[in-house]
Amino acid sequence: MLDASLNTTNKNGESKFMGLDFLIRSFQNLATGDNWKMIVMWIIGAILIFLAIKKELEPSLLLPMGFGAILINLPFSGAIDQILSDTIEAPGVIEWLYKYGIDASEVMPLLLFIGIGAMIDFGPLLSNPKLLFFGAAAQFGIFATIVLAVLCGFNLSDAASSGIIAAADGPTSILVGNLLKTQYLAAVIVVAYSYMALVPIIQPMAIKAVTTKKERAIKMAYNPKKVSRASKILFPIIVTIIAGLIAPASIALVGMLMFGNLLRECGVLNTLSDAAQKMLANLITLLLGITVAFSMKADAFIRIETLMIMGFGLFGFVMDSVGGVMFAKLINIFLPKSKKINPMVGAAGISAFPMSARVVQKLGLKTDPSNHLLMHALSANVSGQIGSVVAGGVVLALVPMMLTGVI
Amino acid sequence: MSTLLAKIDKDALINAANLTWQGMLAIFIVMTLIFVAVIILNKVTAITKADIKDKFKRLKQKFSKSANSNTDPVQSKIDTDGDI
Numbered sequence A: 001m002l003d004a005s006l007n008t009t010n011k012n013g014e015s016k017f018m019g020l021d022f023l024i025r026s027f028q029n030l031a032t033g034d035n036w037k038m039i040v041m042w043i044i045g046a047i048l049i050f051l052a053i054k055k056e057l058e059p060s061l062l063l064p065m066g067f068g069a070i071l072i073n074l075p076f077s078g079a080i081d082q083i084l085s086d087t088i089e090a091p092g093v094i095e096w097l098y099k100y101g102i103d104a105s106e107v108m109p110l111l112l113f114i115g116i117g118a119m120i121d122f123g124p125l126l127s128n129p130k131l132l133f134f135g136a137a138a139q140f141g142i143f144a145t146i147v148l149a150v151l152c153g154f155n156l157s158d159a160a161s162s163g164i165i166a167a168a169d170g171p172t173s174i175l176v177g178n179l180l181k182t183q184y185l186a187a188v189i190v191v192a193y194s195y196m197a198l199v200p201i202i203q204p205m206a207i208k209a210v211t212t213k214k215e216r217a218i219k220m221a222y223n224p225k226k227v228s229r230a231s232k233i234l235f236p237i238i239v240t241i242i243a244g245l246i247a248p249a250s251i252a253l254v255g256m257l258m259f260g261n262l263l264r265e266c267g268v269l270n271t272l273s274d275a276a277q278k279m280l281a282n283l284i285t286l287l288l289g290i291t292v293a294f295s296m297k298a299d300a301f302i303r304i305e306t307l308m309i310m311g312f313g314l315f316g317f318v319m320d321s322v323g324g325v326m327f328a329k330l331i332n333i334f335l336p337k338s339k340k341i342n343p344m345v346g347a348a349g350i351s352a353f354p355m356s357a358r359v360v361q362k363l364g365l366k367t368d369p370s371n372h373l374l375m376h377a378l379s380a381n382v383s384g385q386i387g388s389v390v391a392g393g394v395v396l397a398l399v400p401m402m403l404t405g406v407i
Numbered sequence B: 001m002s003t004l005l006a007k008i009d010k011d012a013l014i015n016a017a018n019l020t021w022q023g024m025l026a027i028f029i030v031m032t033l034i035f036v037a038v039i040i041l042n043k044v045t046a047i048t049k050a051d052i053k054d055k056f057k058r059l060k061q062k063f064s065k066s067a068n069s070n071t072d073p074v075q076s077k078i079d080t081d082g083d084i
Helices: A019-030 A036-053 A059-072 A093-103 A107-119 A123-127 A129-137 A140-151 A156-167 A170-179 A185-197 A199-210 A229-246 A248-266 A270-295 A304-334 A343-347 A355-367 A374-403 B002-007 B010-045 B049-069 B073-081
Strands: A082-084 A088-090
Touching: A019 A036, A036 A059, A036 A185, A059 A093, A059 A185, A059 A270, A093 A107, A093 A170, A093 A270, A107 A170, A107 A248, A107 A270, A123 A129, A123 A229, A123 A374, A123 B010, A129 A304, A129 A343, A129 A374, A129 B010, A140 A156, A140 A304, A140 B010, A156 A170, A156 A185, A156 A304, A156 A374, A156 B010, A170 A185, A170 A248, A170 A270, A170 A374, A185 A199, A185 A270, A185 A304, A199 A304, A199 A343, A199 A355, A229 A248, A229 A374, A229 B010, A248 A270, A248 A374, A304 A343, A343 A355, A343 A374, A355 A374, A374 B010
Parallel strands: none
Antiparallel strands: A082 A088
């Protein structure tokens, strides 16, 4: 909470801000101490808004976050809790939303998962389930980043929160960062969403660096098997049970995702499915962006570690792609020539849906105009959705145990 | 180099390394179980009522055939020839 109690009295004990003096109080506050950082936050907010509008980078999140960054970094901002005249407590709406929507219950990111689950069609993955493993392999970036962050001097909680950026999954990053009580939550969230928007730029570079043109030209036949309605209905229930038994910490994430998917596939709740996909997802996204901006207070955001986290995020996204590609190459050693997997499909095993699948499709067509990989890449991409939430749960289960020395 | 290494929290590094292999292993285990479940699910849900009826029919035929082949050869000769 900002301290609103400026030195408001002169040496005679009389108020300095008599009459209309309150009009310049905020300007004076900006000139004191480290409050210049607030102006830097306005610039950062403006950059986020610019990226959202001009470059269309994740506009649904970057725009509210950018605006929120300005909103909460105004001196005596009424959007966050203040104490007026040292006596009156004035609650701020953004702080209230953050306290109850994210900090106390993580309800916002979790509810967003219902919407995401309702949007995903697991059909292509069910017809070719071996692509599930790419959703696991492409989570490698998370752990590689955690090791890098520790090497750079971060403690395990902060390193794990930075590493989870590589899950390429905004709500998971918010949830894990918040539960691990990282001091860099704002940076983690901003970097996570920014890099997700930059997937079309980062992934092609990473994929090209670890594949040859010949490998990128590998064609994969697409012969989808018919998936029954019963399979589609039972899938979310079975995944919830399996994830819940193996990694109970992931169950809130996986459960909400799968609940959303069950709404979609059951066939009798189309109105609710529609509401989850459109109204719920949009409403939560709208509030989530401006709410997480609460963590973008100047003091917490403007520090060298924010730049380091940006570097970690980039490293994580690159290592995700490398992990997926390398796993595909490993599998190819054991597969006959006619059944080889295009290694680029492995890189689509991240959660950034459907950007990553589109990147792979584009790269495939660029190498050979008749090489269509979209359906395979989409399957790997939706498995990445499952992989990222499971990874989030695994990190949440293992890190506290390691910190308390249970392992 | 040695100063840099001295600055690194070795316990945190060991924990990070453990987290890496244990985390990746856990994710692969979950995905493998889901994979097996999907394979079983696809197989089970692909079975139609007609398939089940067919299977029962074939089973019935098999039983009746084996019942015929298991009868006493002398008795079956009596049955077919009509006299001893």
